[in-house]
Amino acid sequence: MGWGEGHLKWILLPLLAIAVSWWYFYSLPPTLFATTHSHLLLDRDGKLLSAHIAADGQWRFPELESVPDKFATALVQFEDKRFWQHSGVDFLALARATYDNLREQRVVSGASTLSMQVIRLSRGNPSRTLSEKGVELFRAWRLESRYSKDDILKRYASHAPFGGNVVGLEAAAWRYFARNPEQLSWAESAMLAVLPNNPALIHPGRNRERLLAKRNHLLNKLFTQNILSKLEYDLAIAEPLPEAPHRLPHLAPHLLDTLAAKNPGGQRFRTTLDAGLQQQLNTLAQRSGEQLALEGVQNLAILVLDNRTFEVKAYVGNRPMETQREQGHAIDMIQRPRSSGSTLKPLLFADMMEQGLIVPDSLVADVPVNYSGFTPQNYNRHYHGAVSAREALARSLNIPMVNMLSVRGVEPFLMQLRQLGFSHVQRSARDYGLSLILGGAETSLWDLGVAYANLANRAMQDQQHQQTFWQQGRILQSQPANSSRIATLSTATAWLTLDSLLEVARPGDDGYWEKFSSSRKVAWKTGTSYGQRDAWAIGTTPDYTVGVWVGNANGVGRAGLTGTQSAAPILFNTFSLLPPNRSWFQRPDWQMSQVEVCRDDGYLSNGVCDTKTVSVPLSSHFARITPYHQRIHLDASGQWRVTSECEAVANMQTRNWFVLPPDQADYYQQFHADYQPLPPWREDCHGSDSGQGETLSVVYPQDNTQIYLPRELDGKLGETVFRAVPAHPETLLYWHLDNQFLGTTQTFHQQAVQPTAGKHRLVVVDEAGNRVQTDFEVLITTQ
Known part of the structure; x- marks a missing residue:
């Protein structure tokens, strides 16, 4: 029997050791703190732009990457001065606490190390019992074996309570001092170091003297330990306690909403935004929004991109409001698809140049047309007969652009838009029809801004630094720079397009754009959707692209809402806040070829027109012969057309004549006093062969x-x-x-x-x- 008990002991002891070891090694859960966190939005330098409260109603920021030295020093001196020496349990402090508690016959000291407090925080602050203390002690040892001292400090600083619904050092620093923890003074760091010991002390008007006394006692301790100099100590003691908690920054709430919706769970979004510029544009948006609200227009959005890096510098998703529950102010209008208005016209212009269908001087018909019931109208209801493609773009004439799209084809241009990153144009070419170019397409300010930034980036490339990719906009610093889309527009095409956008004017508002005087050059385009529901203004320089949308989120139109009058002032006010242009786009002669075109119509000569030299993209292979020039024969007086059937050849004189079709000529000559219609046929030549179709x-x-x-x-x-x-x-x-x-x-x-x-x-x-x-x-x- 004794032998059996002895053997049983030797069997049970190893099993007990194994069980204890198993408990020890697995006493810590894989994740110490299974809690929800706030979403944070940081600018390019780590400054807080906006934050969402955690799902449980706490301001609990994601765990810190490091603990500032001042706070770490103050915390260790206050809570656990032998933190760097012990292995989770301070036996000297434990012995002292046991003696004090026995002497006083009550708990007057807990001897909890920071490691033990991390365990306690991870367990939800359970009741203080002897058994709980034992659990904390053993798990603190295990904690120290798994994590470094710096990691333990980070977990404490990230999850300690700092009063009210403020959890963690970073949230506390912003709530009480409105800045990053790294920027806290010694007095501020000391106050936050003592606060988790009694978080209720932070409430204004309650126990303020006790909080001040505890802070100052810690500062004195730091001074006596020669951590603070006499001057640092005096300055720290003189600092007052903070008053009511500050509101957290609210500089880019719509961007944070958009990113949080795509990335559930509290995260720290490090963006490319510039906090200073973002604040300035929020002020501009607020001021402009108040003026627009008087006209029944409630919403606006502003986007700024760096054309070289494609980083987003500012992102104002909507008009800043104290409460965003009404009138669509909570909607991120930068990402919301809206009618494109005239904003796609430059891309059609560029596409047709790239395909060799036009040069900037090519004439395009501008007369009333009807395409199977679709009857486009110019903005001012005026017609010019024929205008150059460059003028049609600069004046945003609808009919010439519809005629250009008819030549290019809706399907090929739609494919081009998708290649350029327009993610919302998903319907068929038949559904869109020719109205695609007049606002029939759906696009977002984001897609437009990125497309124009790519156009500018393409225009500034040189022969040694060509890029083959059409790039995506970058909001997050971790986002890759390039996309997989192959660029479909050459540098020459991009440059010629932006050159044509230097002096954009809206029909009906001729000269209005000149009121936006600026020392810098800006290639820009406006747009207004059908029913005056959307007003757009997109502008670009070699450095930046700025996009502005103005309208009502619910789609209600307002009289007077136009790109020129409503969005363009915000566009140019935004450019005034940006650094001035370093230089303008250099002409890419290395990617251009020279062709001779007719001076009157911009098409290749047929041998009977005066010519001029123009630049075209090297890859465009422009080959369209003029349809508007012909050689005619006049009698000796030069007043009548004749042929050899009714006049001797010796008496005839030959002229080269610029002839537009009758419907175009009627409007064209109203704007071109030098246009000369064909001379009439002489009476005796009426039966002659005159059929060249010019009449x-x-x-x-x-x-x-x-x-x-x-x-x-x-x-x-x-x-x-x-x-x-x-x-x-x-x-x-x-x-x-x-x-x-x-x-x-x-x-x-x-x-x-x-x-x-x-x-x-x-x-x-x-x-x-x-x-x-x-x-x-x-x-x-x-x-």
């Missing part, structure tokens, strides 16, 4: 376009209306579709037809034999 044009459908046949309410296919313009309305016109005679018209030259789906050819001939043809394709809507 007749087809307005709709235009050549090489697609048109749609709509369906009526009863589901039946509707008709489309062809329209032609002769030099004289009373001229008799003969209409043919695919070699089938349709009829004649006089005075009112329109034909209502219902062609089948597919490709067709329309031929119109006047009574003098002048002939014009148009090839087009019919698409039938399914709804």
Whole structure:
């Protein structure tokens, strides 16, 4: 029996040792503090911009990366002066506390080390019992074996209570002193070091003398330990205690909301923002927002990007408000898709140059048009007959831009937009139609700002430092710089586009933009959506891109809400807060070629026009021959056109003539007094062959376009209306579709037809034999 008990003892003792060892090694959970944390938004230098309270209602910031020296020194001197020497338990302090407690017959000293206090905090501050003290003691040993002293200090400083709903040193530093813990003085560090011992002392008007006395006692201890000099001590003692807690910074709440929604759980977001600029733009947004509110416009947004690094320098997601629960002030309008207005026009201009379809001087028709029921209008309802592509962009003329998109094609341009990072254009080309370029597309201020920043970055590249990627905007410092999108616009194209945007003017507000005087150059564009629901202004310099959106988050339009009047002033006020331009974009001659184009219309010469030299992108392969110049023959007087059938060749003189189609010429000559229409035919030459088409044009459908046949309410296919313009309305016109005679018209030259789906050819001939043809394709809507 004795032998059995002895063996049992030797069996049980190892098992007990194993159990104790197992408990010791696994006494600490994998995560000490399974608590929720606040979301923090920091600027590029680590300054706090905004914060969210934790889910449990506590201001508990994510764990510190390091503990400031002043606080660490003050804390160790106050709470655990042998912290750096012991292994979790201070046996000298424990013996002293045991003696004091036995002598007083009550608990007067706890002898808890900082390591033991970390264990206590991690267990939710349970009741102080002897068994709990034993658990804290053993787990403190285990804590010291797993973590370094610095790690233990960080966990204490991050989770200690500092009064009210303030947890952790960093939250306390911002709540009580409105700055980072690293910036605290000795007096402030000492106050926070004594506060977790009795957090209730912080309440204003209650126990302030006790808190001051404890702080000063600690400061005196630091002085007697020669940690503080006499001057430092005197200055620290003179510092008052803080009054009521400060409000945490609220400089970029919308960005924090956006990032927090994508990253649940308390995190520390280190951004590329500049706190000083962010504060200035918040003030500007507040002041501008108050003025706009008087006009019934409640919301605005401002975005600033660095064109070289693509870092976001400022992010004002909406008008700053004390309460953001009404009128959409809580919505981050930088990320919200809205109607693009005219802001995509520069990208179409650039795309067509890159494809070799235009040069900046190429003429584009600006006359009333109708595309299967879509009738675009210029902003001021004026027409210019024909304008250069550069002027159409600078004046934001709608009709020329629609005509340009018709030539380029909606589908190819839509693919280009997606390649450039426009994430919200997800519908089909048929759904968008030609209204895509006039605000029919959905875009966000973010996508626009990044696209224009890429355009500026592309324009400033030199031959030795070309980049092949179209880059993404960067908000977080940890975000990679490059994206995987291959750049589709050359440096020359980007430079020519920005050069055309230097003097943008809105139709109807000619010269208004000049009121925004500035010493710096800014290539900029405005936009206004249908119904005056959105006002845009995007501007770029070699250094920065600034984007501004103004409107109502609920989509309600307001009379007078335009890009020029509502958004542009904020744009230029923002630029005034940025450093001045170091230089302007250098002309990239290395990526340009020179071509000779007709001086009047900007197309390649056909041998009968005066030319000038223009620069085009080297890769564009521009090859469009002028359609507007022809050689004519006049009689000896120079007043009448003739041919060899009605005049001797020896008596004829030859001239080169710039001739626009009749519908364009009628408007064009109102703005160009030097435009000379073709001389009339001499009476005896009326029967001659004069048919070069210069006296007749087809307005709709235009050549090489697609048109749609709509369906009526009863589901039946509707008709489309062809329209032609002769030099004289009373001229008799003969209409043919695919070699089938349709009829004649006089005075009112329109034909209502219902062609089948597919490709067709329309031929119109006047009574003098002048002939014009148009090839087009019919698409039938399914709804």
